[in-house]
Amino acid sequence: MPSSVAPALFTPLKVGQHTLSHRIVYPPMTRLRGGDNGIPSENDVLYYQQRATKGGLIIAGAAGTSANAGAFPHINNIFTNEQIEAWKKVTAAVHEKEGVIFLQIAHLGRATFSSLLPEGQHVISASDIPIAGVNPMGFPYETPRAMTLDEIKTVTEEFAQAARNAITAGFDGVEIHGANGFLVDQFTNSSSNKRTDHYGGSIENRTRFALEIVDAIAQAIGEDKTALRLSPFSDYQDATDDTPVATWSHITATLEKTHPHLAYLHFIEPRVSLEVDGPADEGSEESLDPILAHWSGPVISSGNYTYDIKTAYAYAEKGPNKLVAFGRAFIANPDLVERVRNHWKLNPYNRATFYTPGPEGYIDYPYYTEDK
Numbered sequence: 001m002p003s004s005v006a007p008a009l010f011t012p013l014k015v016g017q018h019t020l021s022h023r024i025v026y027p028p029m030t031r032l033r034g035g036d037n038g039i040p041s042e043n044d045v046l047y048y049q050q051r052a053t054k055g056g057l058i059i060a061g062a063a064g065t066s067a068n069a070g071a072f073p074h075i076n077n078i079f080t081n082e083q084i085e086a087w088k089k090v091t092a093a094v095h096e097k098e099g100v101i102f103l104q105i106a107h108l109g110r111a112t113f114s115s116l117l118p119e120g121q122h123v124i125s126a127s128d129i130p131i132a133g134v135n136p137m138g139f140p141y142e143t144p145r146a147m148t149l150d151e152i153k154t155v156t157e158e159f160a161q162a163a164r165n166a167i168t169a170g171f172d173g174v175e176i177h178g179a180n181g182f183l184v185d186q187f188t189n190s191s192s193n194k195r196t197d198h199y200g201g202s203i204e205n206r207t208r209f210a211l212e213i214v215d216a217i218a219q220a221i222g223e224d225k226t227a228l229r230l231s232p233f234s235d236y237q238d239a240t241d242d243t244p245v246a247t248w249s250h251i252t253a254t255l256e257k258t259h260p261h262l263a264y265l266h267f268i269e270p271r272v273s274l275e276v277d278g279p280a281d282e283g284s285e286e287s288l289d290p291i292l293a294h295w296s297g298p299v300i301s302s303g304n305y306t307y308d309i310k311t312a313y314a315y316a317e318k319g320p321n322k323l324v325a326f327g328r329a330f331i332a333n334p335d336l337v338e339r340v341r342n343h344w345k346l347n348p349y350n351r352a353t354f355y356t357p358g359p360e361g362y363i364d365y366p367y368y369t370e371d372k
């Protein structure tokens with residue numbers, strides 16, 4: 001390739017109403033640095049400001065859609081006026097640097113605990129099947145109650161209201177958390193959904209909840225401000241599917257017809273394991289390609305580019321609609337975009353401070369200096 005041709009990773013791409021100037025995305029990462037009552041802190045403002053770039057996409061969150069969404073303490077939510085007001089400082093800081101910022105919105109479903117819910121509320125899910133084993137803190141998961149049809153409507157409306165709140169808070173759009181075994185994904189996967197009504201059983205039925213939430217949010221804030229995150233091959237939090245290619249192809253093919261102007265679809269690559277450090281398992285036979293064949297809008301690929309920048313450059317070359325998210329590398333490198341552009345060495349991340357309170361491992365990672 002002649003050196004005068006810019007690599008695709010550093011060429012513009014339209015996402016919703018915004019023309020991004022490069023394809024490197026900050027993906028949603030829960031860091032538990034918020035204040036009390038789900039309110040973003042001053043450190044949150046600084047963290048996102050450090051990582052914002054002109055024409056670069058940041059996806060903040062995940063933010064709980066309502067008090068019943070079961071978000072953990074120090075997650076920043078998006079259902080009270082105080083939360084909306086505090087998020088305005090984050091969005092203003094990113095916009096000041098001419099960046100674009102979406103908010104991932106989530107309901108935890110069976111991944112939460114009744115002690116984190118308002119008095120008298122149960123843990124809910126598609127079916128009454130608990131996550132096997134214990135959570136990272138060693139607590140056994142509770143057996144959820146299968147949601148009623150009325151609850152499905154209510155939760156869908158809570159997603160739409162959270163999306164309206166996000167726009168009020170200055171976000172450029174929202175990403176529905178449909179991945180990693182949280183509530184939406186609990187409906188989609190065959191292992192966690194044994195319903196016998198029109199939200200369970202067939203692929204059409206299991207994907208109905210995800211697709212209805214997309215409909216509701218697109219109607220509330222506009223299709224081009226709406227996005228969806230999916231992880232077809234993940235077994236995180238015990239959510240697995242018998243026929244992932246067919247299930248998620250149904251989602252992509254349906255959205256191509258019903259919402260072709262969504263801002264983007266965001267996919268977690270099959271090779272990634274969040275608990276494992278080190279290069280990806282490239283031996284995996286699984287591929288997103290047959291699922292992505294049904295979708296022509298912008299696509300973000302996430303998973304293990306942290307360990308191989310060459311793969312990120314190569315992925316962007318695969319098509320005019322491709323973006324690449326760097327998760328753990330973006331935690332450790334506030335100036336990641338410049339480091340990738342210039343092939344500078346990356347700071348290593350410190351897993352021990354992913355979720356600890358305070359500034360350490362959050363806003364104190366160094367910027368690149370020539371003498372490093």
Ligand SMILES: Cc1cc2nc3c(=O)[nH]c(=O)nc-3n(C[C@H](O)[C@H](O)[C@H](O)COP(=O)(O)O)c2cc1C
Pocket residue numbers: 027028029030031061062104177179180229268272274302303304305306325326327328329354355
């Ligand atoms: C500390 C941490 C928190 C995360 N929180 C979320 C989250 O809230 N929502 C989500 O969809 N993914 C979450 N992820 C997954 C990342 O968005 C990303 O997909 C993953 O880290 C793989 O990318 P990487 O290999 O570049 O790190 C989290 C990852 C990390 C490391």
